[in-house]
Amino acid sequence: MEGWKFWWGIAAFFLGGLATQLNGWLTYRRQRRDRAEDAEDALRQRREEFELQHLMTVNDLLRDYWEKLFEFSRPAEAVARQPRGSREEEDVEALGRAHNALMAAEVAVHGRIGFILSDQVREAVERAVERIDRAPTVLLEGEPFDWEELAGVMETAYDLIAARVRALYAGRAGS
Template identity: 55%
Template sequence: MEGWKFWWGIAAFFLGGLATQLNGWLAYRRQRKDRADDAADALRQRREEFELQHLVEVNQLLRDLLAGLLHMAASSTLMDRLGAGDDRELSEDFKTAAASANAAEGALTASAGFILDDAIRAHVQAALRAADEASATVLTSDNPSEGLFEAAAVMTPAFESISARVRQLYAGRAGS
């Protein structure tokens, strides 16, 4: 029987070593999966932060553009009513409004390409085209507010889609 004790000792030694190796391998796989999950979560979080930052920025620029166009139309109407005539000298108020609208439009054009959602980007680009047309209408038409209603109607889906996506991003964060 003493021979069996020897062989059981050897077998226990090898089985213990095998169990230690198996446990180490399983721990390594678990840690590797945890690191991959953490990396994927960090990447998702960075993407959401990037998207959220740009959507809020685009929303504000779109509002600034609309406000600038409305201000331009109001200034133009006021100049017409005050009798500036056909060769109307652009007032400082109109120039300021036009500069504000142009700055917002330029920044919006630059930022629109960074919108990750294709549908939102299409809405914003449609709003930019409508704003261009409204800007031309304000400068050339006898009724400067004529094109603003169409521009506002095209901008509304852009505002709504941006707001919906921002809510969706924040709702996803609350669940994380």
């Protein structure tokens, strides 16, 4: 019976060591999984922050580009109505200022479109910007410009931007 106690002690020693090793391995795996989940969550949050920042910026730049087109349309239509040789200098200067502002707004919005991560939103914004890009030529030629079509395209772009922003914020509330 004495031999049994000896072997039981040896077995308990090895089983204790094995249990400690198994517990350490399970703890390591759990910590590794937790770190991976934390890293994934941090990456998702950075992506959402990036996307939100650029959606809000593009929304503002798109609105500014549209406003600059409206400001450009007044002097463009005035100059288009005047014969080439007898254009008033005041109207030509106003057109130049409006054109410069419009071009600055165009450069700003074009520089940010590529940062929109949602393909659907990016395509809608590109369509809206494309319509605005073509407008100055039409206005300067004295042709009628379809403001309603532009408004529809712009509304679609704004609606998609707003929907994406809402979706991102709704996802945060669920996190």
